[in-house]
Amino acid sequence: MNFAAAVTERSRELGTSLCVGLDPRRAAYRDLEHLRQHTLDVLEAAAPYAACIKPQLAFFEALGLAGFSLLEEVCASARTLGLPVLLDGKRGDIGSTAQAYAEGWLTGSHAGDALTVNPFLGFQTLVPFVEAAKSNGGAIFVLVKTSNPDHSDLQAGVSDKVAAEVTRLNDKLLPELGGEYGPVGAVVGATHPRDLLHFRLLMPRAILLLPGLGAQGAAARDLAPAFHKGGVGALASASRAVQYAQGLDVQASREAAKGLRDELRAAHD
Numbered sequence: 001m002n003f004a005a006a007v008t009e010r011s012r013e014l015g016t017s018l019c020v021g022l023d024p025r026r027a028a029y030r031d032l033e034h035l036r037q038h039t040l041d042v043l044e045a046a047a048p049y050a051a052c053i054k055p056q057l058a059f060f061e062a063l064g065l066a067g068f069s070l071l072e073e074v075c076a077s078a079r080t081l082g083l084p085v086l087l088d089g090k091r092g093d094i095g096s097t098a099q100a101y102a103e104g105w106l107t108g109s110h111a112g113d114a115l116t117v118n119p120f121l122g123f124q125t126l127v128p129f130v131e132a133a134k135s136n137g138g139a140i141f142v143l144v145k146t147s148n149p150d151h152s153d154l155q156a157g158v159s160d161k162v163a164a165e166v167t168r169l170n171d172k173l174l175p176e177l178g179g180e181y182g183p184v185g186a187v188v189g190a191t192h193p194r195d196l197l198h199f200r201l202l203m204p205r206a207i208l209l210l211p212g213l214g215a216q217g218a219a220a221r222d223l224a225p226a227f228h229k230g231g232v233g234a235l236a237s238a239s240r241a242v243q244y245a246q247g248l249d250v251q252a253s254r255e256a257a258k259g260l261r262d263e264l265r266a267a268h269d
C-alpha cells in the first residue's frame with residue numbers, strides 16, 4: 001500500500017490525523033544513549049495516536065554517524081509499529097543532485113516512505129523525487145506556504161503557483177496509480193488557518209501536511225477546513241509539543257499525543 005493510502009487508512013481506522021514529529025535535541029540529554037532511548041520511547045508511546053511519524057533530518061544529521069544509525073532504528077521501529085515514516089528534509093537542488101537526494105531519502109538504506117521537498121529551484125527539479133516516490137509507493141510533500149512568521153519574504157505570490165503544480169502532478173499520476181490521494185502532498189502551515197480552505201480547494205487530491213501545532217501556536221480547533229469528510233486528507237504535525245510535552249516525561253508525551261488526537265478529532269467531526 002502506498003504512503004497516501006496507508007496514512008488515510010490509519011486515519012480512518014484509528015481516528016487520528018496527528019503526525020508526530022521527532023526532533024531530538026542534543027542539549028536536552030545527558031548523552032547520546034539517553035537521547036536514543038528517549039526518542040525510541042516517545043515513538044512507542046505516541047504510536048497508537050499517530051497517523052504517521054515525521055523525523056526531522058536536521059536533528060539526526062547534527063548527531064553525525066550516530067544520528068544516521070538512530071534514524072535507521074527509528075524507521076525500523078516505526079515499521080514494526082505499523083507507522084508510515086515521513087522524513088522532513090526539505091530537500092531540493094538541480095536535477096542531477098535532486099536525483100541523489102531522492103535515492104538517499106526515498107530509496108536508500110535509511111529512507112523513509114515520504115520526504116518533504118523544497119521547490120525553490122524550479123518545478124522540473126521535483127521530477128526525480130516524484131519518480132522515486134512513484135516507483136516506491138512513497139510520497140513527497142512540497143513546501144507551499146510554510147508555518148514560520150517570515151514565510152512571506154519569498155513565498156508571497158508564489159504559494160498558489162506551487163499549489164497548482166502539486167495539483168497538476170497529482171492529476172497526471174492518479175489515473176495511473178489510482179487511489180484517493182496522489183503521491184504529491186503539500187506543506188501548509190497550521191499557523192495559517194484562514195488559508196486552509198483556499199489550499200484545500202486548490203489541491204483536492206493532495207494530502208496536506210500542517211506543521212505548527214503547539215509550540216508554534218497553532219490550535220487543532222482551527223484546522224477543520226483542511227480536512228475531507230471523516231478526518232482524512234490532512235495531517236497536523238507537532239514535534240516539541242509531544243516529545244518534550246513535560247521535559248523528558250514519556251508518559252506526558254503519550255498524554256500529549258492522545259490529547260492532540262482528540263482535539264483534532266473534535267475539530268473535524
Ligand SMILES: O=C(O)c1cc(=O)[nH]c(=O)n1[C@@H]1O[C@H](COP(=O)(O)O)[C@@H](O)[C@H]1O
Pocket residue numbers: 021023056088090116145146147148187188189211212213214215216237238239240241
Ligand atoms: O516541513 C515541515 O515539517 C515544516 C514545515 C513548516 O512550514 N514549518 C515547520 O515547522 N516544519 C517542521 O515541523 C517541525 C515543527 O516543530 P514543532 O514546532 O516543535 O512542532 C520542525 O521540524 C520544522 O522543521
